[in-house]
Amino acid sequence: MSKNTETPAAGGAVAGDLKLVNVTKRFGDFAAVKDLTLTIPQGSFFALLGASGCGKTTTLRMVSGLEEPTAGRVLLGDHDVTRLRPYKRPVNTVFQNYALFPHLTIAENIAFGLKRRGVKDVKKPVQDMLDLIELSHIGARKPNQLSGGQQQRVALGRALINRPQVLLLDEPLGALDLKLRRQMQIELKRIQTEVGLTFVHVTHDQEEAMTMADTIAVMNLGRIEQLGSPTDLYENPRTTFVANFLGQSNLWPGKASGTVGEHLRVRLEDGTGVLIPSARNNASGDEVIVGVRPEKMSIHASADEVPDGRNMLTGGVVTDTSFVGVSTQYVVKVAVCDELGVFVQNDGARIFRPGSDVVVSWDPSQGFGLDGKQDIDAGAEADLEAGS
Template structure:
């Protein structure tokens, strides 16, 4: 089944939208466009303003300033029930006394639709619960109940489906299954999904576009791969996965490369991957993801290919986690460097206390403005916000 958005559909456009509570600013005025038919995630830690933003789209919070447009329609002052929007919350809010069929049919019956069997059947098939139609909610798993909540929202054919931490109550394995299910459903129905989450993996797994929020502002907006590979701030670099940050000084600019000095050695950074001012003598934070780094025992330092960035260090800790081993390396330029090595050909010499060479392709290096806090984004809560 492929349902397309109606002719009255369109992008979700927030223009100068903001929210204050007395002296506290929950959302600073922001401009944001969610393309029609996309899966969009608002990602951030507790208190960052992501849920407040979602609630302003839904009409559950009145903005202090700015406008909300759905397509060409200004809905800023419309109450929730007059907006072509439905919301799915973390608490499924299913009616316990009604079976699954009647839970999904509820919205249609409330609108006076007499013949609901075909529509409800199609929606239950979409969420793969056709055989559970006559069960009560308590007879279903958490993941199945969440799919019922999605079906109940989608049957009203909203222009936009808002999801507020919808998987937060599920265990890890079930949450990962539901991530793929929600993405499949969104692709099949073609309706705009706006998803609020604090879970970085969840946002990157499901969304076409992610807006990383911090302290009521959008820190960076882009595709998951772009945010991960090319973070523009230390907050984004640290909040999305793990980043190693090395303080360095700009030595020279050679063509498309920036040559840096760090701890007596030299590192190369592509100029196009540096968001800091490129001025000889200036400071920059060099970022490298743990999985991009290779480890060689110090005895094998001569085998490291030319043209690689390299640092020396000593293994402080090693944790075997099945698919990879996670090392913590103390280096003259940075304590506690993280390195993730796939367990393909394990080197028995790489144990705590061993002297090592860390090396990686310069193309995997990114540079950030050294004026930022190097640890921004590392100490964030995991509650819904």
């Protein structure tokens, strides 16, 4: 493929990473993006993840040039593009609702960028791109004769054919149904690996970000909350927002009460002592929020069944049981938390009915500690809102 669609790279030899340096964008009194500094390595698949209104799309638009930063700089390699007009940047966008030109055919839509840059013979690159997005048979149709998935592919092809230094994707799969979205996620990842361009992907869908991106930046209120690989973000969230927004977390406030080997002992509000790995504690002071992912927890009929060395919360009552096939999801009421989530893999273990008295446990290595001075519910509602 990389041989098939070789076209003169826009902007010539300016190669390198995409850098945002202290970028701020204000709309009137409202700061959509606040002092953002970010480096996106060349060739990576980078996701900006956040709820609506977190500033992720504004960040993207400042990279494409459709929005000018109030302060700060945008760099492509060593090239400062902060004040460069959008049509002069070697950057292309796949728009949220595709924004295909309705008066042009699919082939003409794809050829648009090349023609504007004065490429004379566009026939072959356009044909190669149509092949890549598997729409060769309908190149002569108009966009309104295409399905959503096909339009999405045309939007991708129209941007990709220009071989931009950075390809921006603004919620590109948002308008597709779930099945098609999964399919396109894999497709996008495949194409990115093949062409090796830098992809910057904006989404509110954490699953989408985790499936595709090498690196995810979780954004909240115009700032980057945490940046890292999907595994890193999921296993070691550093803030309650990330812990709640990316998947689910059980979080309980507590106080540090000394160390036991490589573990930190935390006393929860009801006096229960639990251990978390010191290395995974992000709290600066004594006040620690203990977090555990629901699928890391086990559920038992009594404390006797819990193997030695595991953290344990006793006196729980199952309030809800949902059997979802691969797992059973319990909501358990314990002293420190009314709605504790426990996901048990469907490996034949017994299923507890609501009302059962239970004990929950987890391996100390699976817990993490967050700074106790933040809102314990941050991100939980944002996730719901974004998911809707």
